[in-house]
Amino acid sequence: MKKLLFTLLCFTFFLTASAHNEPKVGDVLTVNTPSAEGFNHIDFPKANILIKRGVVTQYKSINNNDVVVSNVTTDNNGSTTVILKKKDGTKFFGFLNKVKANYTNAISAGELKITK
Template sequence: MKKLLFTLLCFTFLLSASAHNEPKVGDILTVKTPSAEGFNHIDFPKANTLIKRGIVTGYKSVNNEAVVIDDIETEDNGSTTVTLKKKDGSKFFGILNKVKANYAKAIGSGELVVIK
């Protein structure tokens, strides 16, 4: 009987944990700058493109920036792509209204953090 209760408890925990991994339109996330050169899972412009446009701050302007999920697309292979916009309504780097990101990979690598 104890094994059955323990199994049911673990199963409920897994279901509740997996329910929090699903993105919803309107969820608020925070962009964290990775320790590497650039973002791998968020489609920001490359650093050299920003420098050519005269934006010398690089990725510092998006560090700890609050973003909102605007749109969700699920691919045939099961990956989820989200469209992000800034919470305050301004543009990323002064040029982009929205950017796309692979949700699971960006969360896993720490580029995006869910705000509760």
């Protein structure tokens, strides 16, 4: 009986742990600037577009910003794409209201961090 109870307890723990990997609308994430030149899994504009608009090309202005998931879509191949908006309501680089990101790849690469 103890083994059955312990097994059920472990099973429910693993189910709740795996359920947190799926994003939901309203989840709050933090954008971290990668050590590489740019973002690979978040669709921020390239440096030449930012230069044309008169914005500094470094991504320091979005480092450690809180963003909110506004839409979640799952493709046929299993990849999860999210639409992100800034939590404070301002625009990214002064002209983007929302950006698209590959959720699983951005989390694993460290570009996005789950805020609790």
